[in-house]
Amino acid sequence: MPYPDPVKLLVIGGGIAGASVAYFAAQAGLQVTVIDAAEGQASRVPAALLNPVRGQSGRVDPRALEGLQLTWQLIETLSRQGHAIPHARSGLLRPLPDDRTRQKFESGLPTDLPHHWLTPDTSPVPLAGGWAHVLHLPDAGWLDGGALTDALIKASGAVRRPGRARHWDAQTVTLEHGERLQADAVVWCGGSRGADWAGLEAVHRAGSVLTLDRPASALPLSYGAYLIPAARGGVLGATFEAPSARHHAGGPPLRSLQWLLQKGAALTADFSPTVTGLWTGVRLSGERSGRQPGGWFALSGLSSKGFLLGPLLARRVVASLAAERP
Numbered sequence: 001m002p003y004p005d006p007v008k009l010l011v012i013g014g015g016i017a018g019a020s021v022a023y024f025a026a027q028a029g030l031q032v033t034v035i036d037a038a039e040g041q042a043s044r045v046p047a048a049l050l051n052p053v054r055g056q057s058g059r060v061d062p063r064a065l066e067g068l069q070l071t072w073q074l075i076e077t078l079s080r081q082g083h084a085i086p087h088a089r090s091g092l093l094r095p096l097p098d099d100r101t102r103q104k105f106e107s108g109l110p111t112d113l114p115h116h117w118l119t120p121d122t123s124p125v126p127l128a129g130g131w132a133h134v135l136h137l138p139d140a141g142w143l144d145g146g147a148l149t150d151a152l153i154k155a156s157g158a159v160r161r162p163g164r165a166r167h168w169d170a171q172t173v174t175l176e177h178g179e180r181l182q183a184d185a186v187v188w189c190g191g192s193r194g195a196d197w198a199g200l201e202a203v204h205r206a207g208s209v210l211t212l213d214r215p216a217s218a219l220p221l222s223y224g225a226y227l228i229p230a231a232r233g234g235v236l237g238a239t240f241e242a243p244s245a246r247h248h249a250g251g252p253p254l255r256s257l258q259w260l261l262q263k264g265a266a267l268t269a270d271f272s273p274t275v276t277g278l279w280t281g282v283r284l285s286g287e288r289s290g291r292q293p294g295g296w297f298a299l300s301g302l303s304s305k306g307f308l309l310g311p312l313l314a315r316r317v318v319a320s321l322a323a324e325r326p
């Protein structure tokens with residue numbers, strides 16, 4: 001329901017978390033300003049999976065289905081409005097190495113999550129040897145992270161203030177050159193770069209993707225590493241750097257890149273793309289969402305689920321802002 005009079009909201013951070021908060025807040029009638037240093041933005045990953053079944057554990061977050069549906073719905077709405085968001089709701093293949101892993105995955109799959117079990121022989125894309133089972137998730141897919149983030153901010157009509165916020169509390173933000181901005185509420189969406197600047201205790205995990213001249217697989221493939229089509233060509237990625245207590249922007253050593261290429265070749269039978277570049281970003285673990293002890297709100301620590309859960313949690317943060325408004 002729209003607010004009775006314009007309420008001012010300051011959002012710190014313009015990644016998928018901040019962009020989603022700006023979008024839902026604008027929809028609720030708030031006047032939004034997004035302050036963004038645009039440094040170390042994990043949301044600029046060249047291609048991201050919308051994948052409800054996680055990593056090598058097969059865990060499914062209880063909010064995953066709702067998050068998946070909301071993100072696809074947003075992409076559909078924004079695309080209809082003319083925003084260009086490269087994506088495909090193409091389905092995702094999760095090759096699994098053995099019966100035990102299949103059992104582990106099966107035990108965590110909710111009955112209402114659409115899925116099929118295939119064999120490597122019936123896989124719609126040719127797999128490399130050695131896989132025992134293939135989990136097909138028809139409602140999963142991929143998207144261009146930066147394009148979705150930009151579209152959300154643009155559609156929100158938010159005022160953009162480039163630069164870094166130095167201090168903030170429940171209703172003010174001080175920018176790096178000393179200017180103070182006043183609002184009715186403040187939401188911090190700083191991600192890994194911002195948590196480090198703010199001195200917050202956190203776990204940061206770098207991840208790298210190699211950009212490829214063409215997709216190495218027509219459908220996204222993921223187990224241990226992932227191959228995803230992208231707006232231009234495709235990507236091969238994995239998380240392999242050790243977690244750290246600080247944001248660290250450096251790329252991986254050469255031996256890690258060789259390991260990554262081997263992981264790509266282990267996924268698909270015809271892995272022969274040309275590597276065109278390297279992109280490294282840092283994920284932040286430890287979800288923080290809602291009102292914080294200082295009176296400001298937060299949405300951060302989205303880990304590897306920024307696009308799966310970011311919009312859903314942003315909608316909830318905006319709802320709680322409305323509910324807690326004095």
Ligand SMILES: Cc1cc2nc3c(=O)[nH]c(=O)nc-3n(C[C@H](O)[C@H](O)[C@H](O)COP(=O)(O)OP(=O)(O)OC[C@H]3O[C@@H](n4cnc5c(N)ncnc54)[C@H](O)[C@@H]3O)c2cc1C
Nearest residue numbers: 013015016017037039042043049165191194207281306307
């Ligand atoms: C290699 C890699 C692959 C990934 N793959 C996937 C995937 O397949 N699926 C998926 O769902 N997720 C994926 N993710 C995770 C996803 O990218 C993140 O969860 C998400 O982007 C985090 O978004 P965010 O808005 O919290 O932070 P960010 O995108 O990092 O944005 C934070 C922004 O806030 C700004 N900022 C911080 N502090 C301040 C301040 N004080 N003042 C002003 N601005 C500030 C920063 O400069 C930055 O621009 C991947 C991440 C990486 C690194």
